[in-house]
Amino acid sequence: MNPQRVHGKANHATRAIHGITFLNSLATGVLWNGLGFITAREFHYSALETCLLFVATGAVYALAAFLCGRVLRRFEGRVSPRKMLYLLFVVQTMVAPLAAIESSSVGIIIVAIVVSITGACLWPIVESYVAAGRSAQDTRRAIGLWCLVWMPSVALALVFMAPLQRDDGWLTPRMALFAIAPVSLLSIVCLRFLPTRPAHHFVAAEAAPAVYVAQLQCVRILLPASYVLVGALSPLMPYLLGRLALDATSETPLAAVWLSARVVVVALMASLPFWHGRWSTLLLGSALLIVGFTLVVTLPTLATCIIGLIAFGLGHGMIYYAALYYALRVGSAQVDAGGIHEALIGLGYVIGPAAALTGSLLGGGGWTVAVMCGLMAIASIPAMRPWWKLRRASAKFELQGTIDGGIVETKTTSQ
Numbered sequence: 001m002n003p004q005r006v007h008g009k010a011n012h013a014t015r016a017i018h019g020i021t022f023l024n025s026l027a028t029g030v031l032w033n034g035l036g037f038i039t040a041r042e043f044h045y046s047a048l049e050t051c052l053l054f055v056a057t058g059a060v061y062a063l064a065a066f067l068c069g070r071v072l073r074r075f076e077g078r079v080s081p082r083k084m085l086y087l088l089f090v091v092q093t094m095v096a097p098l099a100a101i102e103s104s105s106v107g108i109i110i111v112a113i114v115v116s117i118t119g120a121c122l123w124p125i126v127e128s129y130v131a132a133g134r135s136a137q138d139t140r141r142a143i144g145l146w147c148l149v150w151m152p153s154v155a156l157a158l159v160f161m162a163p164l165q166r167d168d169g170w171l172t173p174r175m176a177l178f179a180i181a182p183v184s185l186l187s188i189v190c191l192r193f194l195p196t197r198p199a200h201h202f203v204a205a206e207a208a209p210a211v212y213v214a215q216l217q218c219v220r221i222l223l224p225a226s227y228v229l230v231g232a233l234s235p236l237m238p239y240l241l242g243r244l245a246l247d248a249t250s251e252t253p254l255a256a257v258w259l260s261a262r263v264v265v266v267a268l269m270a271s272l273p274f275w276h277g278r279w280s281t282l283l284l285g286s287a288l289l290i291v292g293f294t295l296v297v298t299l300p301t302l303a304t305c306i307i308g309l310i311a312f313g314l315g316h317g318m319i320y321y322a323a324l325y326y327a328l329r330v331g332s333a334q335v336d337a338g339g340i341h342e343a344l345i346g347l348g349y350v351i352g353p354a355a356a357l358t359g360s361l362l363g364g365g366g367w368t369v370a371v372m373c374g375l376m377a378i379a380s381i382p383a384m385r386p387w388w389k390l391r392r393a394s395a396k397f398e399l400q401g402t403i404d405g406g407i408v409e410t411k412t413t414s415q
Contacts, residue, residue: 016193017129018149020085023183023190024122025150027092029157030176031057031115032349033234033259035108037252038173040238041165043105047360050235053109054353057116058231062346064120072125080196081125088118089191092184099177111177123342127324128198143325144270151266151317155259158252165248208330211277214386216330219323220340221383222282224348226319228375229293231352232359232368233312236297243300257306258292261313262320269321276325279387281318288315290376294369351375 039045039053072084079087095114101107130146131139157176164173241251275281288311295308327340355375359368 012193013129013195016190017126018146019190020187020194021126021146021150022153023187024119024126025153026157026160027115027180027183028119028150029154029259030161030180031112031119032230033154033237033255034158034161034173034176034252035112036235036238037161037165037255038108038176039105040242041248042173043108045105047236047239047364048357050238051353051357051360053112054231054235055350055357056109057112058346058349058351058353060113061116061120061349062343064117065124065342065346066340068121068124068342071121081128081198082191082194082196085122085125085194086188086191088122089184089187092118093181093188096178096181096184099174099180108174108177111180115177115180120342120346127342129194139325139329141270143321144266147266147270147321147324148263151259151263155256155263158256158259161252162249165252209277211390212326212330214390215277215279215282215322216326217386218279218282218383219319219326220344221379222286222319223323224344224351225376225379225383226285226289226316227345227348228352228355228379229289229312229348229372230316231349232356232372233293233296233352235353236356236360236368240296240300241305244302244305246302254305254309258309258313258316261310262317265314265317266321269318275322281322285315285318285322286376286380288312289319290315290373293372297369298365 035053035057036050039050045053072079072081092115095111098107099111127146130142161173161176164171164175237255238251241254246254269275292308292310292312292315295304296312299305299308323344355371356368359371362368362371
């Protein structure tokens with residue numbers, strides 16, 4: 001086969017997967033970061049009601065992501081990954097118009113739950129297309145570029161929602177969910193340039209270093225922990241920003257600050273490999289997350305809110321990119337590896353709103369921070385275990401080497 005033709009097809013496939021990623025990240029941004037603004041402004045949900053809706057969507061997301069790989073394997077002979085994407089986009093196209101039902105918020109709830117399920121199945125498949133068939137170095141670059149496609153798109157979704165917050169005429173907040181229909185139709189067009197299945201994973205001569213395996217175990221705790229904070233912050237954002245008495249059209253772009261900060265740190269991590277295998281990266285990311293969350297929730301000023309959102313975004317970007325890199329690097333870029341990654345995110349989206357709900361019932365503000373810090377402290381115990389085990393193994397190895405060296409030296413001297 002002509003190498004130029006193969007290369008051209010690969011480029012078309014890359015552009016197609018990036019197009020699908022950009023379009024559906026707009027939907028993700030609306031669902032996970034903009035839904036609270038829809039329920040709060042148009043349907044006057046309380047913070048407690050919004051948190052309950054986020055708990056429900058997070059639960060179905062986690063379950064669907066966990067089962068995605070198994071479903072694909074079961075129907076592997078009849079349904080290819082590309083065909084599965086087609087079916088998911090058709091479902092989204094059909095269900096999104098329910099958001100236009102004006103009598104109640106039932107349509108919004110149905111759309112949110114169904115799109116949570118389709119999104120949970122969509123992203124593991126997309127991630128397998130992104131990383132499969134690449135060497136370790138190319139995997140890092142591909143993941144970095146992919147993140148620089150979807151992360152700005154999520155932030156743009158909140159910016160595009162700004163005019164809808166005026167609730168003027170037919171331009172109401174719910175129309176952001178209705179827009180998932182044309183987004184899905186455009187995604188179907190992109191499928192035309194995608195291969196039927198992801199390429200086989202590149203079999204490298206080098207195995208993943210032991211520290212990568214240990215850090216994968218660590219970030220599989222830190223990733224859902226970070227999304228616990230995201231899951232708690234997302235439903236609360238409309239109510240936290242409401243205390244600043246801003247213009248309605250300014251709130252969603254302000255909420256996008258942490259999403260934009262996340263893009264910056266991911267761009268750096270994608271181009272600079274010095275952070276690979278460093279535990280300090282995960283520690284700094286965790287600290288920034290907690291500090292940023294605390295500032296946003298407890299200090300009701302515009303300046304502290306912006307600083308907190310920036311810190312939060314930087315911390316989350318560090319944890320997210322490290323988690324995805326290690327998952328695909330160690331997990332061989334299969335759909336199951338991405339499925340576990342997305343299931344862990346869904347787990348955070350369940351616990352986070354539930355914790356925010358608990359904090360709000362206790363009194364909000366400082367109580368919410370206290371509940372979240374308690375959960376983070378609990379999560380830190382299993383998160384530190386891989387580091388501790390690796391350190392002990394390393395110390396034992398060094399000690400054994402010293403003893404063996406001493407024995408050899410003694411024998412040599414006696415001779």
